[in-house]
Amino acid sequence: FGGTSVSSVDCWDTICRQVKKNIGAGKRVLVVVSALSGVTNLLSRLAEGGGRESIRERLLELESMHAGLFRSLGTEPSAEFRAHWKQLGRLARECTRKLEPAQRALMLAHGELLSSSLGRQILESAGLDVCWQDARTLLEARPESARNDGSELLAVRCDDHADPELDLRLSGEGSLHITQGFIASGPGGLTCLLGRGGSDTSAAYFAARLNAEALEIWTDVPGIFSADPRVVPEARLLRRLSYSEAQELASMGARILHPPSIQPAGRHAIPVFIKDTNRPAEPGTRIGEREPDEEGQVKGVVSRENVTVLTMENPSMWHQAGFLADAFAVFKGHGYSVDLISTSESTVTVSLDPQASAHIDEAAMSAFIAELEQYCSVSVHSGCMSISLVGNAIRTILGKLSAALDVFQDRHIYMVTQSAN
Secondary structure, three states: OOHHHOOOOHHHHHHHHHHHHHHHHOOOEEEOOOOOOOOOHHHHHHOOOOOHHHHHHHHHHHHHHHHHHHHHHHHOOOHHHHHHHHHHHHHOOOOOOOOHHHHHHHHHHHHHHHHHHHHHHHHHHHOOOOOEEOHHHHEEEEEOOOOOOHHHHHEOOOOOOHHHHHHHHHHHHHOEEEEEEOEEOOOHHOOOEOOOHHHHHHHHHHHHHHOOEEEEEEEEOOEOOOOOOOOOOOOOOOOOOEEHHHHHHHHOOOOOOOOHHHHHHOOOOEEEEEOOOOOOOOOEEEOOOOOOOOOEEEEEEEEEEEEEEEEEEEEHHHHOOOOOHHHHHHOOOOOOOOEEEEOOOEEEEEEOOOOOOOOOOOHHHHHHHHOOOOOOOEEEEEEEEEEEEEOOOOOHHHHHHHHHHHHHHHOOOOOOOOOOO
């Protein structure tokens, strides 16, 4: 359940009803919750540092957001909730300066620690026997980052292999559990984050590790649309998507899903349902295996802003063995992930993964470019937009898409690329 799905009494009523329905059907349920809507942004601003007065104001705002929900529910914070709040207060006192990544990760994790503690109280008050689980004892980050500045703690990945021992342990503790999205444990027991929007991915990891029957992602829209309805009012709701289509839509700009959340579900063939907390009876969007007889068609058009494009030019790269290996080794060494790529005889153009690059500053970019220029001349184009057409077997209908490309005739295009799949 995303931030907007845990921020009101009505939404928690929906959560309780859905849990009771599944428990009544003999199922075991793991509820994964995000922080209350707006809380992670506030915690992020708090972690940037500031004067004591601004720290106090942000803490009061955080307290007000949670206290308002407690008042609406007619209940008082539990000892568990107060313990997490007390730890947050201790961290906040160190915020007169910008926090290091490890401290920042721990501070941001408190949004989910608080909301899951609150959620446990609500489920218990609804007559449900629920076990609170610390996600840091359930998920462990993979030690795979090339950077050593600590920023890898803010966007980790975890293994998604089936874990029968974890399944057995949770089964022995009860049929209903609640835990946090967004957080995991890292080296030495440090708190790590799965990147902004990472609660979807936490749920997918749990689903894979527990060999779940289904993964439901509850949000504030009725499913995935063919385009952003705020930009394209006539966008249509997509009832079914394949894992690969959903992956591409999420990676290329559909904000409703955290891009890494599709892979664990797809690898274990777990169906994913995107549902609306405000309209729980709606069927939403189902993500699963592709129908083998499905015709070629565009399912959606998505876009991303603030994309950085790099053009690497070296006239002697043609037939030069190892140029790409040398160039991309620089990307790896500086922790930059390549998103899209287009090549010609003397030029390679790439876009950078905006999510993976979010925590790297201007000085880091300058050092990266300086090393890359040992192999080629580099042009950097920031503030670009990528526009992607996503669907099934698109390369079989390229002729039908020609009219769509007319809209680009007055635009500056840096690269055009077609996915190999």
